Amino acid sequence: MLAFIMTVPPSRSERQDGVIENYIAKIAAGDQETLTLLYQQTSAAVYGFALSILKNKQDAEDVLQDTYIQIWNAAGGYTPKGKPLAWIFTITRNLALMRIREQSRTVTIEPESWQSLFADEPAVTSEDQLVLASLMETLSDQERQIVVLHAMTGLKHREIAELLNLRLPTVLSKYNRALKKLRNVLKEDN
Amino acid sequence: MTDYELEQRICTAVEHATPDRLDKILSSCNQQNTRTCTPVCKETRADGQAEGAIMDMLERKHKNFRWGSARKSLASIVALAAMFVLYSRGSNLCTVPAVDSVIMLDVNPSLSLSVDAEENVLSVEALNGDAEKVLGNMELKDTSLEVAVNAIIGSMLQKGYLGDLQNTILVSVENEDAAQGEVLQQKVTEAIANAVQNSSLDAAVLSQSICTDDAVLAAKAAEYHISLGKAVLIQEVIAQVPTLTFEDLAPMSINEIALITVSKNVSIATVTQSGAASNKAYISQEKALNVVYNHAGMTMEDVIEMEIEFDSKHGTLVYEVEFETATKEGEYEIDAVTGEILKSELKNRDNAEVGFGYIGAAAAKETALAHAGVTAGDILEIKIELDSDDHIMIYHVEFETGTKKYAYKIHAVTGAVVTSEAKDQKNGTSKNNSSSVSSGNSSYIGEAAAKKAALSHAGVAESNTAYIKCYLEYEDGKPAYYCVEFKVDKTEYEYEIDLYSGTVLDCEVENHSNSEKP
Numbered sequence: 081m082l083a084f085i086m087t088v089p090p091s092r093s094e095r096q097d098g099v100i101e102n103y104i105a106k107i108a109a110g111d112q113e114t115l116t117l118l119y120q121q122t123s124a125a126v127y128g129f130a131l132s133i134l135k136n137k138q139d140a141e142d143v144l145q146d147t148y149i150q151i152w153n154a155a156g157g158y159t160p161k162g163k164p165l166a167w168i169f170t171i172t173r174n175l176a177l178m179r180i181r182e183q184s185r186t187v188t189i190e191p192e193s194w195q196s197l198f199a200d201e202p203a204v205t206s207e208d209q210l211v212l213a214s215l216m217e218t219l220s221d222q223e224r225q226i227v228v229l230h231a232m233t234g235l236k237h238r239e240i241a242e243l244l245n246l247r248l249p250t251v252l253s254k255y256n257r258a259l260k261k262l263r264n265v266l267k268e269d270n
Numbered sequence: 271m272t273d274y275e276l277e278q279r280i281c282t283a284v285e286h287a288t289p290d291r292l293d294k295i296l297s298s299c300n301q302q303n304t305r306t307c308t309p310v311c312k313e314t315r316a317d318g319q320a321e322g323a324i325m326d327m328l329e330r331k332h333k334n335f336r337w338g339s340a341r342k343s344l345a346s347i348v349a350l351a352a353m354f355v356l357y358s359r360g361s362n363l364c365t366v367p368a369v370d371s372v373i374m375l376d377v378n379p380s381l382s383l384s385v386d387a388e389e390n391v392l393s394v395e396a397l398n399g400d401a402e403k404v405l406g407n408m409e410l411k412d413t414s415l416e417v418a419v420n421a422i423i424g425s426m427l428q429k430g431y432l433g434d435l436q437n438t439i440l441v442s443v444e445n446e447d448a449a450q451g452e453v454l455q456q457k458v459t460e461a462i463a464n465a466v467q468n469s470s471l472d473a474a475v476l477s478q479s480i481c482t483d484d485a486v487l488a489a490k491a492a493e494y495h496i497s498l499g500k501a502v503l504i505q506e507v508i509a510q511v512p513t514l515t516f517e518d519l520a521p522m523s524i525n526e527i528a529l530i531t532v533s534k535n536v537s538i539a540t541v542t543q544s545g546a547a548s549n550k551a552y553i554s555q556e557k558a559l560n561v562v563y564n565h566a567g568m569t570m571e572d573v574i575e576m577e578i579e580f581d582s583k584h585g586t587l588v589y590e591v592e593f594e595t596a597t598k599e600g601e602y603e604i605d606a607v608t609g610e611i612l613k614s615e616l617k618n619r620d621n622a623e624v625g626f627g628y629i630g631a632a633a634a635k636e637t638a639l640a641h642a643g644v645t646a647g648d649i650l651e652i653k654i655e656l657d658s659d660d661h662i663m664i665y666h667v668e669f670e671t672g673t674k675k676y677a678y679k680i681h682a683v684t685g686a687v688v689t690s691e692a693k694d695q696k697n698g699t700s701k702n703n704s705s706s707v708s709s710g711n712s713s714y715i716g717e718a719a720a721k722k723a724a725l726s727h728a729g730v731a732e733s734n735t736a737y738i739k740c741y742l743e744y745e746d747g748k749p750a751y752y753c754v755e756f757k758v759d760k761t762e763y764e765y766e767i768d769l770y771s772g773t774v775l776d777c778e779v780e781n782h783s784n785s786e787k788p
Contacts, residue, residue, distance in 0.1 A: 108544075108545075109544065115295070116292060119292050120292075123291075123292075124284055124288045127287070127289070128284035128288070144288070144289070145298070148295045150535070150537075152295075156532075156543040156544070157532030157533075157547070158546070159549070198287050201287060203287075204283070207279070207283070211280055212284070215280065215283075227277075228280065231277035231280040245576070247571070262280075263271055266271070266276075266279075
């Protein structure tokens with residue numbers, strides 16, 4: 081398991097957007113070391129978002145991999161608009177939706193298997209397993225995507241609404257509802 | 271546990287669960303750069319060639335470039351190049367025995383240079399009228415490749431074929447020796463970089479090595495007055511985007527083709543790109559969408575799904591716009607330069623959905639009305655939306671008759687009623703059904719009593735609330751409790767009320783503004 085030295089912090093600043101855009105420019109110039117840096121800083125968010133759409137560990141891992149290959153290939157065409165994370169997560173979303181379409185149905189894992197699914201991952205604690213299982217079992221698809229994007233990426237609700245093609249009030253409502261559900265479930269389990 | 275603490279737990283859990291795929295990604299990126307041609311022996315590559323002289327990006331991306339599957343003899347590739355030149359233009363500039371490589375440059379002007387093993391220019395062939403203008407009276411025979419490229423690019427800049435609006439150049443190299451092909455690709459790209467460095471041009475360069483004996487493709491290239499390299503590129507693009515044709519792309523500039531490939535996420539492993547194609551000659555996506563919205567009589571708010579891409583319509587760059595609203599779907603083509611509508615199709619979503627195997631909004635409506643025992647004439651207002659619900663496509667059908675409000679979930683494929691709800695508009699009581707539950711339970715306390723229980727617990731009068739809403743919350747498809755939400759000043763309340771006893775099961779009081787992170 082890779083040690084994540086940095087993750088995209090919750091409070092994202094324009095400066096951080098600038099850093100990511102700079103990364104993309106370097107990747108466009110063929111710099112694999114920068115691709116490595118970008119991966120280290122964003123892969124958890126990309127994986128979380130992919131998992132939240134696909135609800136399938138193996139598919140999410142594949143989409144994680146494909147996202148960075150796509151970034152590598154498409155970086156030359158990226159137009160800096162101050163929204164590099166939205167660009168990255170749009171790639172992830174498109175790949176995930178493509179996978180769903182290709183499979184024509186998503187292989188849904190039975191709820192009780194979510195906790196055990198990560199049991200053999202040494203880095204995943206029992207509390208982590210509980211949180212992951214709660215995310216997958218308790219929330220609707222959109223609620224899960226909204227919560228994961230907000231928690232992992234620092235994207236604002238407005239940006240999430242744009243990314244998911246939802247209205248802002250819908251995102252706010254689903255976000256609040258989802259957190260409440262999670263809080264209840266985790267409280268019960270504790 | 272605050273929202274922030276909860277999100278931190280989610281972050282930690284996902285971070286811990288994220289697999290390490292970095293090595294595979296890097297390996298795949300490297301493999302993509304080698305995919306074009308089958309490997310030749312690594313020993314044939316001269317070590318240290320062009321070290322330090324080539325752009326870092328090209329150095330990296332070209333390290334593993336190898337020549338193609340059909341290892342042809344020098345004679346055959348030279349003959350091919352010669353035949354192409356001879357048959358396509360009918361002139362005899364190419365001295366067959368001395369030609370070592372053919373280098374093709376395409377912008378919109380397309381031309382071809384034949385060079386010997388010492389990289390001296392043996393001949394230059396203008397493949398179209400624009401290229402003839404670029405070459406003018408220049409005498410490039412016997413000059414070095416670098417000097418020739420510099421002169422050609424300089425002329426393109428001077429004559430306006432290259433500039434802020436069209437900044438993309440395709441470099442294609444034909445050479446049997448893989449290593450030599452790489453070197454030439456890099457040298458030409460470097461020569462282009464040198465040629466534009468004193469201008470304000472931010473050039474984009476696509477480069478590729480080609481090895482094809484496809485006579486049909488060569489004939490097409492000749493027919494459209496483009497290089498074989500551009501024809502190969504087009505062939506790769508249309509292989510990935512079957513809706514495009516050779517005829518669509520051949521008349522387009524390399525800049526326009528590059529914009530289309532990026533827009534459509536086309537990835538060609540054989541082509542290396544530096545810089546980005548310019549979109550300055552074209553109206554913005556926002557402007558194109560405004561044209562569509564105005565024509566369709568809708569706003570951005572109405573859009574449920576939308577896709578906008580660059581495309582080609584008979585050689586003209588267009589924005590292809592596809593969208594869906596709750597009731598309609600549209601497909602437009604907007605001239606990317608003028609904003610003119612070249613194609614517009616607007617139809618009810620019903621037809622399109624049926625095409626995807628869904629029953630359609632009309633059938634969903636019919637099912638809901640039949641289930642409710644309501645005729646279409648009784649309906650004052652109806653809303654039908656197609657959405658996914660846990661990966662199952664569902665029609666959400668909501669309608670009012672004046673005395674009752676109905677909410678149905680209809681399975682988009684089978685047409686089965688998944689859930690239904692009928693609410694009396696006068697007293698707010700409701701009946702709920704679901705496919706897994708028996709008919710509505712009249713022993714529920716009702717929404718009015720649930721609201722009363724929550725307000726009483728909070729010590730708040732309904733008249734003091736900014737809003738109050740009450741609805742049934744489902745768990746596992748069954749009604750679980752009443753959820754009552756209301757707000758007083760800046761305080762937001764959420765209650766869960768038992769369906770039968772009116773007991774407060776849970777309550778939460780929070781400031782809504784805390785939901786955004788600091």
